[in-house]
Amino acid sequence: MKKATRLLTPALGVGLVFGAMGVSAQSETVTVESGDTYWGIAQGFDGVTTEDLVEANEYNPRAIPIGAEIKIPDGETSSDNDVVTHVIQPGNTLTNIAAVYDGVTVDDLFRLNPGIDPYSLTVGSEIVVVDYNSEFGEDYLYHTVQPGNTFNEIASVYDGVTVDDLLEANPNEDPYELTIGSRIVIPLN
Template identity: 30%
Template sequence: MYYNSKKPNTCPMGTTSYMIKAGDTFYSIAIRYNTTVAALIAANPNVNPNALCIGQIICIPIPFPPCPGGNYYTIRAGDTFFSIARRFNVSLDALLNANPNVNPDALYIGQVICIPGPTPPPPVTCPAGTMPYIIRAGDTFFSIARRFNVSLDALIAANPNVDPDNLMIGQRICIPGPTPPGCPAGTTPYTIRSGDTFFLLAQRFNTTVEAIQRANPGVDPNNLQIGQVICMPGIPPTPGCPAGTTPYTIRSGDTFFLLAQRFNTTVEAIQRANPGVDPNNLQIGQVICMPGTPPTPGCPAGTTPYTIRSGDTFFLLAQRFNTTVEAIQRANPGVNPNNLQIGQVICMPGDTTPPPSGCPTGTTSYTIRSGDTFFLLAQRFNTTVEAIQRANPGVNPNNLQIGQRICIPTAN
């Protein structure tokens, strides 16, 4: 059983004391103080990192011992002074003399020591399309690649003279940019989303994997990153729809004939509204102009405008907003629930905006993020689900919305 004392600890040599604040985790503290989670755990053997208390005192390892004329190195699993001396081609005595306050028989993962010797020259000036970066304690090529949203292969290729297994604190490397340059004519920028692959994108946008690869010669299709921007060949631009028409996004299976039937118009009227569109080459995601589509409703009192997103149905919306399908249908008499369109605005019964954030004394405001639940928040902030529910009587814990603001009880 861990004992989480709030009394100041006597921190040993090589560490400094720190008081836990709301939202702190060992991971966030390690990043802030340029150390590692392993080093924090080693410096605080009697502290449970999953049950930190506001006001609790922990010890932060001091990451940088004096190292004039040498290079810093972060201890890894299996390291000994003997193996480190051999790896860096220095004598054991020189290594011991450079680290007088380090016990060579009690090294811990994440500990920073000094490697004596001349500092290696910095790399050549980083070429266009890359930016310089200084290695910090705990950095690896893998962690740097994830932090800057680039592939590991691209990072290694941008630093041909750097040994990724022998990074030194203060060493300069080059970070390649993840975003391609301005997309050339005939292509359109596209932002990678969860689950995207070149194969699925080729199907969705009616092109080929080979065409996408040609448009993105520097992109690794096996290492696409969420938020990465690539160039998609052949995506037609969104038209500006004239008066009397409404934008419509093409979905799988759509044809002018089926659209004419669905929207009670004619193929000829759709063609007149879209003179530059080839009806035999419609592409999923393409936006056309539909004649005679009813305009966006003005929502009456007691309802709130809501913009349809991908995957929305009246059934899912009723569950999400704690209402019924029938209530949504009554609020939208002219809307076909079987033909919802992305970007279409409907009227949702009740207020879909999050409650105001004026939190009472003894609580603090918190903004809901992806994956949050009352249970996880209770663990993170060292409180209980019941206490969070009491602080938020009007909030449905089964219907938390990203961006919604709630009140979190503060620790006594």
């Protein structure tokens, strides 16, 4: 990640007439180089998380193409880090949406989006792909995976938490391939 570019978007005259004050007309992008990851890119920007980058870009987090322009959302405008949404693109299916987000299944998408019709996804609409609050409530907290973390190491940091507790609370996580920047549920009881 060597090249960061600022793009200026011309403001619409209508917005200026009606006082669109405080709206940022800048968005930053990063050109992906060999070895770049969303986590590594997020580390270079204050207030930007891996989840923010996944949400703002259509690329599979496990296979970001070299040369791709990654949009960097303004860290201050990131709404709620406990909820990740996906904007429906042409050709999206629940199956390929779930495949983009580590640990998310089609069943999760149905549970988080009651009444969703998988045969009639509306381009431009948003669906919830991860909602950390709804699943676990106040009896849990979250650990963001850092380079080198293992379930054993994470469990040792929290009093009374075992590897078995982590496996039970994170059934969709592969304990042998933790994704840097992902959030692991830590049960408090």
